[in-house]
Amino acid sequence: MERELLLLGLLRRQEMHGYELHDFIERYMQTCVNLKKPTAYYLLSKMAKAGYVTETEEQSGNRPPRRIYHITTAGEAQFQTLLRENLAAYHPAQFGGLVGLVFLDEIAGAEARPLLQQRRTTLATTLATIRSVPPHPGSMQFVIAHQIMHLENELNWLDNIIKNLKTPPGPND
Amino acid sequence: MERELLLLGLLRRQEMHGYELHDFIERYMQTCVNLKKPTAYYLLSKMAKAGYVTETEEQSGNRPPRRIYHITTAGEAQFQTLLRENLAAYHPAQFGGLVGLVFLDEIAGAEARPLLQQRRTTLATTLATIRSVPPHPGSMQFVIAHQIMHLENELNWLDNIIKNLKTPPGPND
DNA sequence: TTTTCCATGTAACTCGTTACATGATTTC
DNA sequence: GAAATCATGTAACGAGTTACATGGAAAA
Numbered sequence: 315m316e317r318e319l320l321l322l323g324l325l326r327r328q329e330m331h332g333y334e335l336h337d338f339i340e341r342y343m344q345t346c347v348n349l350k351k352p353t354a355y356y357l358l359s360k361m362a363k364a365g366y367v368t369e370t371e372e373q374s375g376n377r378p379p380r381r382i383y384h385i386t387t388a389g390e391a392q393f394q395t396l397l398r399e400n401l402a403a404y405h406p407a408q409f410g411g412l413v414g415l416v417f418l419d420e421i422a423g424a425e426a427r428p429l430l431q432q433r434r435t436t437l438a439t440t441l442a443t444i445r446s447v448p449p450h451p452g453s454m455q456f457v458i459a460h461q462i463m464h465l466e467n468e469l470n471w472l473d474n475i476i477k478n479l480k481t482p483p484g485p486n487d
Numbered sequence: 488m489e490r491e492l493l494l495l496g497l498l499r500r501q502e503m504h505g506y507e508l509h510d511f512i513e514r515y516m517q518t519c520v521n522l523k524k525p526t527a528y529y530l531l532s533k534m535a536k537a538g539y540v541t542e543t544e545e546q547s548g549n550r551p552p553r554r555i556y557h558i559t560t561a562g563e564a565q566f567q568t569l570l571r572e573n574l575a576a577y578h579p580a581q582f583g584g585l586v587g588l589v590f591l592d593e594i595a596g597a598e599a600r601p602l603l604q605q606r607r608t609t610l611a612t613t614l615a616t617i618r619s620v621p622p623h624p625g626s627m628q629f630v631i632a633h634q635i636m637h638l639e640n641e642l643n644w645l646d647n648i649i650k651n652l653k654t655p656p657g658p659n660d
Numbered sequence: 661t662t663t664t665c666c667a668t669g670t671a672a673c674t675c676g677t678t679a680c681a682t683g684a685t686t687t688c
Numbered sequence: 689g690a691a692a693t694c695a696t697g698t699a700a701c702g703a704g705t706t707a708c709a710t711g712g713a714a715a716a
Contacts, residue, residue: 316586317704323590333667346585353704355669377712378667397594400587401602404609407641408581412519412633413489414573417496418626421570429574436577453591460585460644467640468580471633490676506695526676528697550684551696665714674705679698686693 319396331380345444346457366392423481430476441465495566504553518617519630539565596654603649614638
């Protein structure tokens with residue numbers, strides 16, 4: 315339902331076609347949401363069938379026609395419902411990659427260190443990317459701030475684990 | 488691969504049957520992993536076919552026989568591989584429930600407040616549950632500490648958002 | 661002229677869940 | 689005697705992804 319909410323929320327502000335919608339999300343919201351193209355197209359046609367949006371074709375030259383989506387009254391009502399549902403519920407974040415740490419004991423510190431450092435690098439890169447995102451309007455800013463905070467915490471936590479590895483760092487670390 | 492790693496890691500320490508394995512995970516690891524029964528059974532028989540574990544039936548009375556799983560040499564190798572893969576990769580956490588906050592502007596503060604407070608309550612309950620978990624051995628403790636830290640941050644962040652809602656709290660808040 | 665962008669979609673697949681089905685045994 | 693626990697599984701479904709397929713238009 316989350317992605318429906320997202321699409322409806324964007325269509326409320328402005329009618330758009332599928333490619334445009336997906337492109338917008340990729341460009342400006344990739345730090346907090348992700349929605350692949352086929353999913354976007356699928357959801358849009360589904361919502362069209364459900365009557366939440368209308369589908370208008372617009373030809374330009376010989377290329378595939380744009381399908382422009384416009385939110386309906388029913389869609390607006392659905393948006394309001396989904397928004398309230400979403401705000402009221404807490405969906406715990408799904409962490410991947412914790413299981414390895416459960417078994418960190420089973421591997422020598424000297425071997426674990428470079429692996430965790432590799433993980434650290436990816437994490438730090440992600441954080442740097444989000445930090446460099448230009449400011450966004452409205453409460454979107456809260457969400458970006460949330461992501462930054464989250465990643466900073468992850469980084470600190472990971473650094474702490476690396477620091478506490480039993481084997482001391484080698485001369486290259 | 489995460490759940491395979493988990494099962495192999497547990498079977499390394501001690502041979503177990505499916506029900507036992509699932510039960511153990513539910514009891515002692517529910518704060519950081521979740522694995523439903525059918526998934527556990529499915530994964531175990533898959534890994535048996537793959538040769539990572541052996542399956543031994545053990546009858547007791549008239550009840551369904553226990554299928555006891557024992558890790559093989561190939562399984563041990565697979566565990567080592569999966570563990571290294573898992574430690575080296577950073578899997579960004581999947582946040583559900585952020586989309587609503589993107590559209591927080593679209594709803595009056597007076598209406599948003601009780602919804603977010605409901606969310607807050609669930610979150611706080613989750614946090615309290617994890618805090619009350621008895622201490623775990625080994626690096627499992629790191630993971631629990633991670634969950635606690637994460638939830639504390641979430642709570643702070645949410646409180647901050649609630650505090651900054653434009654409409655002031657009513658007499659009941 | 662080759663690459664990138666625009667614009668759409670289908671089909672197959674992955675991973676995991678829920679719901680359903682069965683029945684013995686232990687505990688209250 | 690009823691309820692919870694032990695012990696296994698299958699079938700259907702859900703949500704989303706990847707890979708594949710197509711082809712015009714703009715930019716390099």
